[in-house]
Amino acid sequence: MFRIGEFSKIAQVPASVLRYYDDIGLFTPIHSDRDTGYRYYSVEQLSQLNRILALKDLGLALDQIKRLVMDEVSPEEIRGMLSLRKAQIEQTLQVEAIRLRAVESRLQQLEHKGGFQDDDVVLKSLPAQPFLSLRHRCQDLKQTFTLISQMNAAAAQHLTAKSLGRFAAVIHGEFYEDIDWDLEFGFYLNQTLDLTVPLSDRMVIRVRELESVEMAVTAVRFGGPENGHLCYSAIGTWAEKHQYELIGPGREIFIVPPKPGHEAEMVVEIQFPVKTFMH
Amino acid sequence: MFRIGEFSKIAQVPASVLRYYDDIGLFTPIHSDRDTGYRYYSVEQLSQLNRILALKDLGLALDQIKRLVMDEVSPEEIRGMLSLRKAQIEQTLQVEAIRLRAVESRLQQLEHKGGFQDDDVVLKSLPAQPFLSLRHRCQDLKQTFTLISQMNAAAAQHLTAKSLGRFAAVIHGEFYEDIDWDLEFGFYLNQTLDLTVPLSDRMVIRVRELESVEMAVTAVRFGGPENGHLCYSAIGTWAEKHQYELIGPGREIFIVPPKPGHEAEMVVEIQFPVKTFMH
């Protein structure tokens, strides 16, 4: 029989941890003196503790370990736990590998230019969204802004402000095209609803579900699309440096929508779906 | 200007997080209403927040980020932070990779045998230790036990019980030798001290520093060395399965030392230095 100090030295586990394990009922001493409260451990308990430590090494949580060593747990359940844990570890490995690349690229950037750059480019995931939209080929900027005004008017007529979310655009064409864009404009909706609004004889606004995106590179642009090339190139550069591959179509979310005559004050978040680049 | 709810939607950050960042002074709204306490954020703050999120993505702690974005931090210091972070990530990657192998091997074990095994084998690191010891070739068990008794007597004479730690042996020969072991017996010491104790004309006990070991596979054996083969083979099997390479010499720590006539009740922790196997 050992007192806690000696047992902790043998097992290489701090006494405070042994006390904690006792508190949570994971590993209790073989004997506790009623009067003094002193804990006494036996050598046989070493292997019990070792079993616990081995499971902890796998990264299992203490309450899981408790179930494993205290209760009778079926092999299927154990396999379930371990498979889950395996998936988690693989996930962690991926995330950390990406993180490492990011840190390395920052360090390199620091070597070359001595300061921070491209901090405004951020990776996000985008949920699926009901989207009240119209797809149309636009020839020039003015026509585009007119269309946006029309849609605003039509939406205000047919829907309460309540259900209307943010205004957004999906850029279906390749983004290096300079004119004749294939654009889809519309409003994010707060609820799904079935609705079609005719705008003209050939253009109809309808609801569809905008797909969710697992990973998207995003950046914020201040001002109209004429400032946009900077922003797009920032995204492209970032993606290349961090080894992501752009897999369009990109989106623009209007955070401050353009008002006629004040288009320069608009603010847009540009979002570009990506996947990790496999070489 | 946005209220917290809308800003949180734009930035894809929960409002609770924005409040928390405000609390800790990492990211405060551009304006807080004196009367109502309402927080108001501007679009320009989006990029400030994005900068913070980018740094968080690198895995930096919030107080580090705070320093980076609030204070003027020199590029050298930034480099220091990032290098440190890089090392940490690399460490994590290693640990998680090992963990993954361990979980996989458990799963495999489960497939083959349907239950848990070898839980009593544990990986530890061993600190350096002052060691009062004698190295000697032992021909058989009886001679060995006699030597141990002699050393106990000699130690009791020359040292207080206070400074004497656990009794231990280092196995210098290859561990598959069946006889004529090259053994080093001695006591762990609680302080370093300079001391030599003559035991006979050719045998002298002296203090030396027992090296620290980064990783050692350990197991507990109950009973004398005649039970030992089981234990050693458990360690060997474990190491092979988990892809570690044994890099002797092994050690035996006497947790319950052998008493003359009761050698079967002894308890020993076997420790074997290892390194990760490079194929």
Place this chain on the structure above:
DNA sequence: CTTGACCTTCAAGTAGCTTGAAATTTTAGA
């Protein structure tokens, strides 16, 4: 019997949030 090592319990702190309660403010609709 004293001294110092060892042990006890209890409380608080760690990081980065989340959840919930109770109170207030704003907004939409009638």
Place this chain on the structure above:
DNA sequence: TCTAAAATTTCAAGCTACTTGAAGGTCAAG
């Protein structure tokens, strides 16, 4: 203008796996 709903506020507690410290009791050696 009034009311109900939605949004926001602050404050407190909870999460994991411990660590640290205070105040006080226990044990062994000299």
